[in-house]
Amino acid sequence: MSITVAVIGAAGRMGSTVCQAVEQAEGLELVARLDVGDTIDVEHLGGAQVAVDFTVPGVTEANVHALVDAGCDVVVGTTGWTEAAYERVREHLARPEAAGRSVLIAPNFALSAVLAMSLAARAARFFESAEVIELHHPDKVDAPSGTAVATARGIAAARAQAGLAPVPDATQTDLHGARGAVIDGIHVHAVRLRGLTAHEEVVLGNPGEQLTIRTDSFDRSSFMPGVILAVRQVGWLEGLTVGLDAVMEM
Amino acid sequence: MSITVAVIGAAGRMGSTVCQAVEQAEGLELVARLDVGDTIDVEHLGGAQVAVDFTVPGVTEANVHALVDAGCDVVVGTTGWTEAAYERVREHLARPEAAGRSVLIAPNFALSAVLAMSLAARAARFFESAEVIELHHPDKVDAPSGTAVATARGIAAARAQAGLAPVPDATQTDLHGARGAVIDGIHVHAVRLRGLTAHEEVVLGNPGEQLTIRTDSFDRSSFMPGVILAVRQVGWLEGLTVGLDAVMEM
Amino acid sequence: MSITVAVIGAAGRMGSTVCQAVEQAEGLELVARLDVGDTIDVEHLGGAQVAVDFTVPGVTEANVHALVDAGCDVVVGTTGWTEAAYERVREHLARPEAAGRSVLIAPNFALSAVLAMSLAARAARFFESAEVIELHHPDKVDAPSGTAVATARGIAAARAQAGLAPVPDATQTDLHGARGAVIDGIHVHAVRLRGLTAHEEVVLGNPGEQLTIRTDSFDRSSFMPGVILAVRQVGWLEGLTVGLDAVMEM
Amino acid sequence: MSITVAVIGAAGRMGSTVCQAVEQAEGLELVARLDVGDTIDVEHLGGAQVAVDFTVPGVTEANVHALVDAGCDVVVGTTGWTEAAYERVREHLARPEAAGRSVLIAPNFALSAVLAMSLAARAARFFESAEVIELHHPDKVDAPSGTAVATARGIAAARAQAGLAPVPDATQTDLHGARGAVIDGIHVHAVRLRGLTAHEEVVLGNPGEQLTIRTDSFDRSSFMPGVILAVRQVGWLEGLTVGLDAVMEM
Incomplete structure (x- = not known):
């Protein structure tokens, strides 16, 4: 049973590298590539269990909320997050309808x-x-x-x-x-x-x-092992996690 | 309250460096320096709570048994220990009269x-x-x-x-x-x-x-912080411990 | 006055990187890109003063002789040269009609x-x-x-x-x-x-x-400063030179 | 034929290490150890061809002049020299009676x-x-x-x-x-x-x-190969030389 993955920001430099990495990773299946203009909802996510967001600071928070609403666990590599934005994600995840969903935001995936x-x-x-x-x-x-x-x-x-x-x-x-x-x-x-x-x-x-x-x-490829690790592990987390350390179990 | 320390092999290169390090360390007090020819017993140990053995492979095992009998916790930097010798120390420490005594043997104190x-x-x-x-x-x-x-x-x-x-x-x-x-x-x-x-x-x-x-x-001084750490922590251990890792709590 | 440059093997990985580097280098002008199937002669070289050969072992020696005949100084990054092949280039350059021509062959341009x-x-x-x-x-x-x-x-x-x-x-x-x-x-x-x-x-x-x-x-770009240096200096050499050291004047 | 050597500042940390190094070096013979209170003249220098000065800024210039007067070539490791002091040594060496004498002052012998x-x-x-x-x-x-x-x-x-x-x-x-x-x-x-x-x-x-x-x-021993090299080569120099580079022929 593969983990199904959607990439948000799939046309960007990091996003396209993530798409390649997911396609090559054993046990992962790339089911959706979304970018600017695409609506983030169940229909466009192709049944993805995990979504990876490498977009821009201006949209990443809204993306995360929408992805949780669509039933995805989320891995975020976009920068620019504030403590207030973290708190809003925590609250969003605490609602009953988000039960079991988890979000991992990491400033560095190397x-x-x-x-x-x-x-x-x-x-x-x-x-x-x-x-x-x-x-x-x-x-x-x-x-x-x-x-x-x-x-x-x-x-x-x-x-x-x-x-x-x-x-x-x-x-x-x-x-x-x-x-x-x-x-x-x-x-x-x-x-x-x-x-x-x-x-x-x-x-x-x-x-x-x-x-x-x-x-x-x-080079940029150095981030991919960390992204793949996060995709594999995010489902075991609960609520919001900041930093890759958590999934490295150290 | 200082920890009182005896050094066995005090005239050797490592032993004399250990003596210096103990004298300079806060909270430690050097109470005995023993070397070849000195009997290892309560009388000569000057009330030491911890003994540090930097002698030679031929005598270190006998020293450790004698030091335990004299009521000391022991830190050993001498090399040449075998698995059988470790086992004999474990048995010696398991006797009721050795209750509360601990021995730390480390091949490397750096x-x-x-x-x-x-x-x-x-x-x-x-x-x-x-x-x-x-x-x-x-x-x-x-x-x-x-x-x-x-x-x-x-x-x-x-x-x-x-x-x-x-x-x-x-x-x-x-x-x-x-x-x-x-x-x-x-x-x-x-x-x-x-x-x-x-x-x-x-x-x-x-x-x-x-x-x-x-x-x-x-240089040789690089071993001293590890020896001092071991002297400070050996009292918290139980039985035989091999390797400095244990007292580094990692 | 720019130095005019032709690249032989221009469609290959190294060749195409050399083309870019020449185009970006101050004082150099790329005037010809030749690859498999192109004849190496005055007509196709577009007036190049210096030719850079990054082809394959099987053709590089013939290329060098043809480039010298066409009046070019030559910089060679292709590997596989033997002492006998060096000697044939030396003899070719020693002929009166090759007077003033020079060839620099370097196994490593980094x-x-x-x-x-x-x-x-x-x-x-x-x-x-x-x-x-x-x-x-x-x-x-x-x-x-x-x-x-x-x-x-x-x-x-x-x-x-x-x-x-x-x-x-x-x-x-x-x-x-x-x-x-x-x-x-x-x-x-x-x-x-x-x-x-x-x-x-x-x-x-x-x-x-x-x-x-x-x-x-x-990465491959590390060879370019050496190639550009060789292109600039090869005209000051005489006959055959092996190794980049010569143009580094060390 | 050995080169005979005097060490000035022989009781200091660097000076005593230099004495040892000279004694161990093939082809060098230690003939005099001078320190504070010793007069620098032919009598006390024991026939030394080369003198090594590791003293202190306050006396090194006077030492060098006296050593040249006594017929020695001089290697100086003492710091604190100024351009004006260099110039006075140059003038001192330019006098007819100093013909053939040379002085090497090096801020670093490693x-x-x-x-x-x-x-x-x-x-x-x-x-x-x-x-x-x-x-x-x-x-x-x-x-x-x-x-x-x-x-x-x-x-x-x-x-x-x-x-x-x-x-x-x-x-x-x-x-x-x-x-x-x-x-x-x-x-x-x-x-x-x-x-x-x-x-x-x-x-x-x-x-x-x-x-x-x-x-x-x-450690300090790292200076000795440079000092020994300087002692061996100073006789081939002329006048004043600043820096070890000169005797390294690079």
């Missing part, structure tokens, strides 16, 4: 990136020092990356919970700002280099030893 | 090395490919390192449990053996380079993405 | 790969230890890569010239072959990992220090 | 660090992007390191000479300064991590490819 963040937080409490270096292509407009900020926050929270002192740093002179950004006490550095895509390195240090956790995303 | 192994096993099931590269000083007589073999076995076990297919490898021609050792289906490479101490890199790959976990031990 | 090899050979004589690790996608059928073998040979030659002793290696036990291939005395390791393309790392070690030179080729 | 700088400058003109990441122990008071600044300047100079455009960087938002220091147009990042000593990584990028040059100094 397994190695999600794992790096999770492993770094796990390891952080055992180390005196921790810093984050993210490296991206030079066309990126913001620094540091959202993933790097989230990674630093996760490390800082783990350190705080373990009662660690601030990271040691004797720097007295840094006229040009070489020590980078400081996010919750953790230094974060952003490299921009032609040829790169999306990379992150977490370095953790103790007297005489270092632990390095590095993730490299070389 | 937190980053133990973590790398544990994190690699955790991440392995999400990746199609996995290989291990270990790098050591050129005076090491065996290859690959015991840690690399253990890491490969941990990865292989995690893959098997997740039902993964063998790692992909189209190699048809490898006249000189460049693909390295194969341990439980995982390729392991050993580099020997002047200037290095003990290092290990685990590389995990999926289409379009890579996760790298690397550990560097630069 | 600047970073060519540089890594050259820099490693330059640095090698200052280090006691040296090893090579190459990493590729798991569909590669041979190990180690030709580039890694060439790199190891270059390092070995530089060490021999400097009178260095063999690399130190105390390994006595290596049942599974973890120490990898030995090429001219240099250990070479081959990793095969899904997600990777073509990568090489040279590690050089002395007491207390390490130098690492690493090259990553993420 | 071969891998000097090589990394030199190789990075050599490679820089072939790449669209370049950044520098230096990593040190957390007790260092200044950031970025002098070596990183020198490396960035060397890269910038090579790019300028090759007529390269500024490095691409679309960053519009960097509230926390994650993009680091900018030295002559090259971004420099400084990491401070317990367990590290002195490390530097230069990353160079083009479409689809990356070249990385990394140097690791694990």
Whole structure:
């Protein structure tokens, strides 16, 4: 018995890659491709049990509500969600007519990136020092990356919970700002280099030893194993889940 | 209230470093230093609650039994233990007069090395490919390192449990053996380079993405945070525990 | 004044990428695209000063002779050349009617790969230890890569010239072959990992220090800067040149 | 025939390590150890052909002049030299009575660090992007390191000479300064991590490819091969030479 899947935003760059990935995945069957102009209802969804939304911030929330109403579990890769929007989805899912439906919204589907963040937080409490270096292509407009900020926050929270002192740093002179950004006490550095895509390195240090956790995303295909995993697992979740971690059971 | 500590093998390279580390650690008090020729009994242990044994394979088992008899919890860094010797310690600890005593034997106290192994096993099931590269000083007589073999076995076990297919490898021609050792289906490479101490890199790959976990031990001091952690936690364990993982609660 | 360029094998994967790169390069003008079935002569070359051949081993030698006869300088990226074929090109270029013509044949146009090899050979004589690790996608059928073998040979030659002793290696036990291939005395390791393309790392070690030179080729576009450089410089060469190094003036 | 060597500052940390290294080096003979309070003259230098000065900024210039007067060639590892002090040494060496004497002053004797700088400058003109990441122990008071600044300047100079455009960087938002220091147009990042000593990584990028040059100094012994090389070669130089590069013939 395959899981039947609909892709919303099927004509976009990510959406079309998702369609390919679903078609190639064992145990999944692509039954509908919807894009701008298509109505999201039972008729157009072709009996899909799971819908994957890779559209745009302006429509993704309405899509999710409509997909739940049509009886789908939903996996969302579109960005731009706010806490208020999450809350509205939670309320929508709490209604009796949505019983058994689940929605998974993930800002990042790259397994190695999600794992790096999770492993770094796990390891952080055992180390005196921790810093984050993210490296991206030079066309990126913001620094540091959202993933790097989230990674630093996760490390800082783990350190705080373990009662660690601030990271040691004797720097007295840094006229040009070489020590980078400081996010919750953790230094974060952003490299921009032609040829790169999306990379992150977490370095953790103790007297005489270092632990390095590095993730490299070389292209868009790196998101597909995470999307496929989410499609397979979303049916086991309940209500709203944010972040891929939940289905990675870590 | 400090934890009182005795060091057995206190005159050796590791033992003397342990003495220093205990003296500097907050909440620990060094109350006895024993070495060759010293009797291990209540009198000479100076009221130690925990004893740390860094001696030699020929005497460590007898030391552990004597230390348990003297009422100590024991942390052991000496190598050369066999499964039969573990069993004899288990039986010794199961006797009514040893009630409440615990023994922790760890082949490796470097937190980053133990973590790398544990994190690699955790991440392995999400990746199609996995290989291990270990790098050591050129005076090491065996290859690959015991840690690399253990890491490969941990990865292989995690893959098997997740039902993964063998790692992909189209190699048809490898006249000189460049693909390295194969341990439980995982390729392991050993580099020997002047200037290095003990290092290990685990590389995990999926289409379009890579996760790298690397550990560097630069010198003997890298074992001390693990020893101190073990001294602090051994009292919470029961019976015999093998491996530092247990006290890292991961 | 632009340099006018013809691409031979213009419909192939590499050829079509070269066409794009030439069109986008400042100071270069694409004047002819030839492929299977097109005659290589003055008429079809559209006045090209430089021709770039990315065809197949079976026809590239005949193409080069025809291009020289048509008055072009030639840049060749096709593989499969033998020393005998090189010699026939040298003789062809030595004829009076070929005066001023030049041919550059390069097995690898990735600047970073060519540089890594050259820099490693330059640095090698200052280090006691040296090893090579190459990493590729798991569909590669041979190990180690030709580039890694060439790199190891270059390092070995530089060490021999400097009178260095063999690399130190105390390994006595290596049942599974973890120490990898030995090429001219240099250990070479081959990793095969899904997600990777073509990568090489040279590690050089002395007491207390390490130098690492690493090259990553993420995709086919990595060859274009080298091709464009060759097109710009081939006119300054004389006769036959093998390898991109010559135009990199290193 | 050995080269006879005197060490000035022989009781200091670096000086005593130099004494050991000279004693172990083939073809070198340690004939004098001078320190605070010893007069630098022919009598106390024991016939040394080469003197190595690892003292302190306040006395090194006077030492060098006295050593030249005593007929020695001089290798200097003490820091704190100014351009004016260099000029006074040049004038001192230009006098007829100093004919044939040479002085080599090097801010850094770690071969891998000097090589990394030199190789990075050599490679820089072939790449669209370049950044520098230096990593040190957390007790260092200044950031970025002098070596990183020198490396960035060397890269910038090579790019300028090759007529390269500024490095691409679309960053519009960097509230926390994650993009680091900018030295002559090259971004420099400084990491401070317990367990590290002195490390530097230069990353160079083009479409689809990356070249990385990394140097690791694990301890003080890493300076000795450079010092020994300088002692062997200083006699072949003339006048004043600044930087180890000259004797590395690169």
